[in-house]
Amino acid sequence: MKTLFITLIITLLFSCKNIAQVSNEQQAIINASPIEVPLDNGKARAYFASGCFWCVEAVYESVKGVDEVINGYSGGFTDKPTYQLSNTGRTGHAEAVEVIYNPNIVSFATLVDVFFASQNPTQVNGQGPDYGSQYRSIIFYQNDTQKKIIEKKKTTLAKELNAKIAAEVYPFLKFWIGEDYHQNYERLHPNNSYIRNVSIPRLRSFQAKMPTILKANH
Template identity: 40%
Template structure:
């Protein structure tokens, strides 16, 4: 398979990971940290807001099944890209909406996706396009977090589950389970 990589930050990585794990054409989704200045940051350090990293996901996908443009459209439909450094109650630069293109073509796609999705929102999209800097996978307990913890975790029950339900309803034909 000819896999491509996308790196996206849309607030809490548990939410973003849960969405993309269910999408046809996606092979793996890894939660992690990008865009900061501290080498090998921990979750606690990133949550402090002092490292400059964003909670993000790195998606390995088959572009013959799902395009980068489609990933970006889903990204814009499954988080609020109009709130600067915030997703719901999660605040700080670590929760920023950001795209980390891996090449010039992805950068152009990101710019086009921002323009294309602006009409979906009442307020301006503030999603940043940032350099693809060093990627740090998050600790093992963060990987596939919603899948392993589901609604037993209060945050997952209150935030992740409703977001995932909305995604499943809007993209039912694109889900792996629909294959």
């Protein structure tokens, strides 16, 4: 019995140490200075994490001024994350999207509105049926102006809902592009049960909230 007790104490000590190490690594990401992505042929890039990236990709691709959305991983401390590694919840990363858009047609502020309108903003570590830190909500900022926009909208929404908003606010550091088979997933797999039962209803719910910003064919 004594041996078992000692073993449990040692296990707890090592577990606490591991948690502290992960926490320190993640805190370093949160405290870092953001990297600003320059315009490329007049197009800007914005980064969001909001649950399953299949869902988020479809939402942003329905918005006027958005040229393309790429699925991947961001917000963590692990180099070259994969879908399998991300699903362990130990990389620090969340499933995220890179939104390539024309800032003359749609603003960063509007993209933040899309972010909040297309999710349950009070759900912690997940969206819908997807749970875990890899599905947490994060808005990434590239400069102080973007950070102020995010924080103002987050504060306003918290007052409107009288609830705590789960979305984290991170400096943008790096986006890791996801595997090829994750790209354009909803469009390529319309009969997938997850797409039919989760992704499409989430897309339709968002579109009903913000119909004036949608592309004509959506």
